């Protein structure tokens with residue numbers, strides 16, 4: 117396999133070149149280029165349900181994000197997750213999509229920080245004004261309560277009228 121001709125330069129880092137040794141009859145050292153399914157920074161790009169890239173129409177390559185975890189140190193044991201976690205194409209459109217997503221994420225992050233900074237500048241109520249308001253309310257309520265006691269001196273009558281008032285009669 118070679119890096120496909122439709123691959124964008126930005127995708128080259130997702131391919132790995134491994135030595136396959138001297139090939140018989142070729143008289144040189146052979147390399148094998150392969151798609152690195154667990155490359156750092158490899159994120160899914162838009163594909164149709166049949167894994168066709170929506171930008172170039174080529175078949176997208178699988179991603180195995182679970183393989184980014186290092187292999188268990190026990191010999192012969194490999195408990196890594198081999199599941200295919202998504203697909204990514206290596207074309208210009210797919211690379212543009214990745215850059216666009218990063219820009220959107222950066223902008224959202226900056227926006228959130230700016231909002232937070234602005235929130236700190238939000239004007240706060242003056243406790244003295246609130247105290248004056250609460251005192252005024254208390255005075256008004258006290259006056260109303262006193263007015264009720266003007267209705268009569270009989271505490272039972274006053275209590276009944278207060279109860280009637282509370283019911284809305």
Ligand SMILES: [Zn+2]
Nearest residue numbers: 169172205207
């Ligand atoms: Zn593509």
